[in-house]
Amino acid sequence: MRTWGRIFVAYAAFGAVAGTVYWLRTNEPAGSVLLWAMAAMPAIVVAFAAVRGAFRARLPEDDPEAGPAAGEEELGSFPTASVWPLIAVVGALVGLAAIVYGWILLPISVALLGWALVGLARESRG
């Protein structure tokens, strides 16, 4: 866990320094904000992981001596089929078409998205 945390901190530091140097040289707001946002995004993730104590955990994948038996605990279930992602995306596609071609398509989009949402929720509860 610590390795990716360090990588994200390095990216955040690079964005902060580059953004500041760019701002001091140019006073150009768009690029400066973009670079500072590049600093903020990984910083938020690292801060969240740190608050949750993720960097204190010692996982089998971080142990260079761990053997295959160390990872035998349950990872969770992995479904091999679900129709709901496809229906959700068709709903989103119809929604976009509604914006371009006419709002009459919007109820179809909302219905499909709602149906997919309910289906996904029920499926994930098993």
Next chain:
Amino acid sequence: MSARGAVGWLTTTDHKRIGILYCLTAFGFFLVGGALAGLIRAELASPGQQVVAIGTYNELFTIHGTVMIFLFLAPFGAGLINYLVPLQIGAPDMAFPRLNAASYWTYASGGLLVLLSSFATAGTGAAMGWYAYPPLSGPRFSPGVGVDLWIGGIALVAISSLLTGVNVLTTVFLMRAPGMTMWRLPVFTWNAVVTVVLGLLAFPPAVAAFALLFLDRRLGGSAFDPAGGGDPIVYQHLFWFLGHPEVYILILPFFGVITEVIPVFSRKPLFGYPGFVLATLAIGALSIGVWAHHMFTTGAVDNPFFSAMTFTIAVPTGVKFFNWIGTMWGGRIRWSAAPMMFAIAFLLNFLIGGVTGIMLAAPPLDYHLNDSYFLVSHFHYTMMGGGAFGVFAAIYFWFPKMTGRMLSERVGRLVAVGMFVGFNLTFWPQFVVGLRGMPRRVPDYPPGIGFDAPNLVSTLGVVVMSLAVLLFVWDWWRSLRRGPSASDDPWGGDSLEWTTSSPPPEHNFSTLPAIRSHRPAFDQRHPELVR
């Protein structure tokens, strides 16, 4: 157990099937984009208008660029990432399988909208170039629904990329097999990590830019309209903040591909694994800070800052060349293996693309060459000469793992030679006409000023390349049905996917080997060498 037949593919959440769907769809878009390029080259083969009208020509280069960048190279990389990353880290699937399926369908839907934006819009197709700069993409110069559909399509592709990014990072950070520390990740997976981090950082501003453009077009906004207090240069900032990292989003997975291929076919471990990984991470950071080198000629950006950043990014890229050459140096290289031939072609082409990129990083030269065919050629040497050759290296390398069958080695060699010769015939003359002053995005040019012969050669190159691609498609189709069976590890591979069956079972592994280096498959074959 997953469903069989078409329903099985439509409802699958298995990362391997989704990866294959991504690759097949992206390759289909490659054929569409290639056909559009063929029409462009047919028009430019000789002076005069002979094949398409000017407006149609504008639509052709717009959709060609959009398809090749957003719908072919990046999604093909996403397909490989989907297929390979869980296998390479010893995971049973991606962290969020349903989200993974949604990512694929979002991409496919976005691709459909992009094609509709040109082919189904009755004369109002997207014809503003793949950057979609306002005011050209605004309501005044691009009325009708073509640009709206294009924006919707690209937004969906961007959302797909964000969903994939979250999924890949969660999978790599939290689902590695015991002993698979971050510093033992296969190089392809490292490149996948940096690719998706770049996507997560760079796509949101572009989606914001497209949303603002849409508001300007449909709801009377003025974010990019100076008459209403807006600024079209802000669009360029937002677009290129994606646009340049996008170049690395496209190429990094294929850096990973050839870095898997070269050690296997040189029969040596990768030279300088830590240096390679650090160079990849450095490219990830620096690529975010170079966007405005595409805007040197606007006169509205800090040229020295972006020039310096662009020169700097050549350093980690150069480190990678040392890694590749150092790996081959002194190795027993299998020169005639198709994946290796494509990898070597990648190195040669990408080197030319990289060196000309350094030339364009100097603002005085860029002012002269910007918007000329020199730029077109540079870009194609990196993206096609690098990226597309990486696609073919990956197909020839992992086809046996994905399907359990071998492609023809002999046909593979022919395809590699045909593509390399055709590619260089197509794009080297474009450096020449670019230096002589031919602007890009023009459907015609005057005769007798040094443009005729290079353009004709360039078009003949496309013919050679097309024949090679068609030969590949025929071999792929034939091998899929009647190709010889592949063993679990036909090449003597290094990473974990070569320790499972070809094709792998549902949830990937029945047993995992102990992981003691970034080459677990090699370690399993040679336990006496494990330290």
